Amino acid sequence: MDTSGDRILGLLVQCRFDSGDLAMFTGHGSVEWEGVTYLGAAGQMLRIGEAQETSGGEMPGLTLTLSGLDPEVVALAELEEFQRRRVTLRLALFGPEGQIEAADVLWDGLADTLDSDDGPEAATATLACEERAMDLGRKRPFYYLPEDQQRRFPGDRFFDLVQAIQNREDTWGR
Known part of the structure; x- marks a missing residue:
């Protein structure tokens, strides 16, 4: 991004919740980017914590604080x-008229x-967030049981016979 001239840098925050998106930016009024309208928090209501780099494989988190609520x-x-x-x-580049040129x-x-x-x-409300990469390290237990298969794919009967065939002895090749 070219920040020369009358351009200003700002931050856009978008939180996607079930009841709808919460989108704010560090400015006044409202701006639109990629079909999302961001409401200005003027840097007073919205405070963004530092995401610090760590060595040793740890993933940095981030905190968002809303005050004056x-x-x-x-x-x-x-x-x-x-x-x-x-x-x-998002890091956004605002033009002279306050519109977003790039983010x-x-x-x-x-x-x-x-x-x-x-x-x-x-x-005040403080939302602590973690990197999406942290989700890759989480275990997701799945066992080859009919109950697990029904949870993932309702109506699928694939594992129903596993219990019946696990101790069965068959003679092959005579």
Whole structure:
């Protein structure tokens, strides 16, 4: 991205939840990029933690903090299914009129935990996210049982006979 002239850099945050996307950026008003409308948080309500590089194979996480919220909004956020939902952070180049000229993915991950603080004046919510690559290391137990097959493919009867044939002795080649 060429940042010369009257161009400004900003951050776009998109959280994909079941009830809909939450899209914000570090500016005022609203902007659109790739069909998504980002609402301005002016850098006061939206705070993005540092994603630090680590040596030794550890994957860095990222925190997003929203402050100045209504306590009712925090209560609704706590009811939302947020774990394992995708979160994308983009670095955007804004033109002189405030429109987005280019945006590149800076960080892409999954929501992990949500901490909230219902302060007397304004509430805050902090969403901790982890790299999507962390998901590759998770074990997904699958056993060759009819119950597991039914969960994955309802109506499939492939493993129904496994129990019957596992101890069977057959004589081959006489």
